Amino acid sequence: MKKKFIFLIIFFIAIFNYSFAIENNTKLENKISKNLRCLVCQGQSIYDSNSDFALSVKLIIKNKLKEGKSEKEIYEFFKSKYGEWILFDPEINKKTIFLWIFPIILFVFGGYLIFRKFFIK
Amino acid sequence: MFYTQLGNYSLIFSFIFSLLIFYSCFKNINNKTKQIESNIFSFLSIQLLTIFLSFICLVASFVVSDFSNETVYNNSHTTKSIFYKVSGSWGNHEGSLLLWLLVLVLFVFIFFLTSKKHPKNYRIFTIIFQQVIVIGFIFFLLTVSNPFNTLFPIPDEGLGLNPILQDPALAIHPPILYLGYVGSSIIFSSSLAALIEDYVNKNWAIHIKKWIIVSWIFLSLGIMVGSIWAYYELGWGGFWFWDAVENISLMPWFCLTALIHTIIVLEKKNHLKNWTLILSIATFTLSVSGTFLVRSGILNSVHTFANDPNRGIFILLFLFILILLSIVIYFLFHKNEKPIIKDTFLLSKETSLVVNNWFMMYFLSVVLIGTIYPIILEVLTNNKVSIGPPFYHKLLSPFLIPFLIIMAFGPKLKWIKTKFSKIKLTNLFFLIISLLISSFIISFTEMKYLFSTVLFGASFFLLFKTIEEFFIKNYNFSQKISHLAFSIFILSILINGIFSTEFSTNMKFGDEKKINDIYIKFTNLKTLNKENYKTIITSFQIKDEHGKIMNFNPEVRIYNQPEILTSEADIKSNIFSDNFLVVNLLKDDGYFNVRYQVKPFMLWIWLSVVLLTFGGILSFFRR
Numbered sequence: 041m042k043k044k045f046i047f048l049i050i051f052f053i054a055i056f057n058y059s060f061a062i063e064n065n066t067k068l069e070n071k072i073s074k075n076l077r078c079l080v081c082q083g084q085s086i087y088d089s090n091s092d093f094a095l096s097v098k099l100i101i102k103n104k105l106k107e108g109k110s111e112k113e114i115y116e117f118f119k120s121k122y123g124e125w126i127l128f129d130p131e132i133n134k135k136t137i138f139l140w141i142f143p144i145i146l147f148v149f150g151g152y153l154i155f156r157k158f159f160i161k
Numbered sequence: 162m163f164y165t166q167l168g169n170y171s172l173i174f175s176f177i178f179s180l181l182i183f184y185s186c187f188k189n190i191n192n193k194t195k196q197i198e199s200n201i202f203s204f205l206s207i208q209l210l211t212i213f214l215s216f217i218c219l220v221a222s223f224v225v226s227d228f229s230n231e232t233v234y235n236n237s238h239t240t241k242s243i244f245y246k247v248s249g250s251w252g253n254h255e256g257s258l259l260l261w262l263l264v265l266v267l268f269v270f271i272f273f274l275t276s277k278k279h280p281k282n283y284r285i286f287t288i289i290f291q292q293v294i295v296i297g298f299i300f301f302l303l304t305v306s307n308p309f310n311t312l313f314p315i316p317d318e319g320l321g322l323n324p325i326l327q328d329p330a331l332a333i334h335p336p337i338l339y340l341g342y343v344g345s346s347i348i349f350s351s352s353l354a355a356l357i358e359d360y361v362n363k364n365w366a367i368h369i370k371k372w373i374i375v376s377w378i379f380l381s382l383g384i385m386v387g388s389i390w391a392y393y394e395l396g397w398g399g400f401w402f403w404d405a406v407e408n409i410s411l412m413p414w415f416c417l418t419a420l421i422h423t424i425i426v427l428e429k430k431n432h433l434k435n436w437t438l439i440l441s442i443a444t445f446t447l448s449v450s451g452t453f454l455v456r457s458g459i460l461n462s463v464h465t466f467a468n469d470p471n472r473g474i475f476i477l478l479f480l481f482i483l484i485l486l487s488i489v490i491y492f493l494f495h496k497n498e499k500p501i502i503k504d505t506f507l508l509s510k511e512t513s514l515v516v517n518n519w520f521m522m523y524f525l526s527v528v529l530i531g532t533i534y535p536i537i538l539e540v541l542t543n544n545k546v547s548i549g550p551p552f553y554h555k556l557l558s559p560f561l562i563p564f565l566i567i568m569a570f571g572p573k574l575k576w577i578k579t580k581f582s583k584i585k586l587t588n589l590f591f592l593i594i595s596l597l598i599s600s601f602i603i604s605f606t607e608m609k610y611l612f613s614t615v616l617f618g619a620s621f622f623l624l625f626k627t628i629e630e631f632f633i634k635n636y637n638f639s640q641k642i643s644h645l646a647f648s649i650f651i652l653s654i655l656i657n658g659i660f661s662t663e664f665s666t667n668m669k670f671g672d673e674k675k676i677n678d679i680y681i682k683f684t685n686l687k688t689l690n691k692e693n694y695k696t697i698i699t700s701f702q703i704k705d706e707h708g709k710i711m712n713f714n715p716e717v718r719i720y721n722q723p724e725i726l727t728s729e730a731d732i733k734s735n736i737f738s739d740n741f742l743v744v745n746l747l748k749d750d751g752y753f754n755v756r757y758q759v760k761p762f763m764l765w766i767w768l769s770v771v772l773l774t775f776g777g778i779l780s781f782f783r784r
Contacts, residue, residue, distance in 0.1 A: 066664065070663070070665075074550075075549065075551060077547045077549070083402075083404055083405070085549070088395075090745045090747065090754055123545065124544070124545065124546050124547070125545035125546065125547055126547070127546075127547060127549075128547050128548070128549025128550065128551060128552075129549060129551035129552060130546050130547065130548055130552055135538060135542065135544055135546065136534075136538075136546060138534075139530055139531070139534045139548070139552075140556075142526065142530050143523060143526040143527045143530060143556055146522070146523065146526045147519070147523045147526075147560070150519045150522055150523065151519065154512075154515055154516070154519055157515075158511075158512060158515070
């Protein structure tokens with residue numbers, strides 16, 4: 041029991057250390073730029089890149105947020121301009137539906153197989 | 162010049178011997194004696210020696226900077242330090258495949274020596290399948306990616322190694338990862354051999370379990386080293402980006418982890434034979450497809466350094482042959498198992514281990530489809546989609562909750578049947594405590610409240626249950642260690658994920674700023690000339706919100722051959738968090754892009770993986 045309490049205490053102390061105040065707009069800005077692909081780089085996000093392209097996209101995001109655009113509107117804007125390739129978070133639509141449901145179907149099917157193997161007499 | 166020639170002939174020589182082994186193995190099968198003929202052992206030794214010699218020759222060509230060798234010319238430079246000359250020999254496509262091959266024949270040799278107690282024909286068939294892989298690889302090396310191609314006239318200077326690869330972690334990353342990948346080839350061959358010889362039983366399970374655990378240990382460590390490298394070198398500050406090449410190493414890992422669990426059922430209960438075989442085949446197939454996808458260049462990834470379509474087609478063909486071979490053998494030889502309905506119940510060790518596999522396969526399918534879907538979609542419809550971290554988070558994290566909870570109870574269940582007794586008071590206590598702690602943590606963030614609380618709660622619950630396990634006497638110490646490590650791993654990732662903070666700003670020498678209660682000051686700037694690069698060392702002073710002052714010296718390096726800029730982050734690690742500062746050179750007006758990150762529990766992620774593999778190592782000493 042003692043050890044458990046020591047662990048608990050360690051975690052509490054650790055957690056208290058990291059309660060930060062968050063500045064809202066920069067955080068959203070970072071989040072959006074992380075979800076966009078840097079089109080001229082090799083697999084990097086806009087956030088991680090310092091290419092001219094990434095820098096200008098970051099500026100656009102900043103301005104759009106200042107204009108009061110929502111996160112979704114900003115994604116839509118970039119999608120209409122550069123195509124779906126720029127979004128790291130694929131939308132659910134006709135083209136990507138299989139992507140989203142395939143693992144789920146597999147999971148259900150796997151569950152059925154296990155059930156059949158063990159429990160159907 | 163000399164080494165290149167010697168290496169080349171040695172490789173050709175090994176090809177001939179591999180064919181010889183293949184032939185004499187077949188001859189040996191019909192032989193009624195119980196022993197494997199001694200000439201097979203001699204051939205295997207020669208094969209190992211010739212390939213080893215060939216590899217040493219490549220390293221030697223790199224060390225003496227023999228630019229008559231095309232591989233050396235493309236990947237080395239005289240000003241490179243000796244350490245990177247050596248590691249550079251496997252930091253490129255040709256050399257890394259030669260290393261792959263070396264590990265492959267080494268493992269065949271070790272297999273031969275350590276399997277003496279097992280039936281003769283089973284061993285011979287394993288060696289035959291291994292030789293198919295060996296021959297395929299040597300042929301591949303000799304035809305489309307020979308590390309010993311010569312150049313004439315001999316260039317004076319090489320093109321140099323990609324600077325981001327000039328790093329100690331990346332020097333050891335490929336060898337460790339390959340030990341894991343190639344270990345799975347033994348599992349593959351031995352399963353096919355056991356299938357043909359009808360040797361899929363308890364003895365086989367005990368024997369192959371060692372190979373599974375060895376591969377799993379190396380693969381885990383290999384992935385970790387790669388991830389550590391990405392963390393400090395690529396400057397993302399993240400340790401996992403769900404990048405295609407990272408995913409590819411993760412897929413065989415899921416398979417191996419599933420195998421570690423099923424093989425126990427096979428060992429103790431003689432069930433799930435076919436499933437074990439399918440998993441063994443899948444593991445190796447995924448390892449080879451990994452090599453294919455990385456080397457063919459069809460992936461858009463930061464890791465794709467060298468590629469050539471010819472090679473891709475070759476590996477694809479090779480992969481196709483392997484899969485076809487295993488499918489044919491599987492359908493010819495597999496036996497239907499007797500149903501196990503009668504003697505197992507819902508609450509039993511069997512079901513909990515199967516449920517582990519169920520989830521592992523789900524995780525695998527998510528990663529697999531996320532990695533290959535963009536390729537397939539582009540080929541079929543010419544549409545490009547990107548699949549990034551949000552996709553994986555959305556599909557994986559909800560399933561993590563039941564997985565963690567089942568994992569908390571699984572090891573306690575007994576074989577065949579466990580009586581469902583009343584819910585124990587301690588479990589209820591743990592559950593309440595876990596949920597309280599997590600709801601407390603989540604209240605500091607802007608996360609979705611209910612979902613995050615439950616997810617955190619499940620992880621804490623697993624942590625408490627695994628700690629509790631240590632107070633219960635039974636012998637399975639390695640499993641306890643690994644499960645504890647896994648719970649710490651998940652928790653550190655979650656805490657790291659939600660409590661990481663960062664900012665990014667542009668500064669020039671002398672600037673001082675205050676961002677989110679953190680003072681940052683650009684205090685110094687100096688330029689140094691090193692042997693093969695110029696470095697700009699910057700100094701920053703940061704005063705965080707608690708008034709703690711830290712000094713950072715991140716660098717920007719400008720390598721001469723090839724001319725590439727890299728950023729060397731300065732990371733201050735301690736047990737609670739990493740403070741990470743990285744600078745990038747902006748245009749020539751003296752401004753730097755400065756990114757500061759605080760990443761809690763970063764060290765714990767690496768340590769828990771080490772602990773996880775330590776659990777695997779311990780299992781070798783179990784009685």
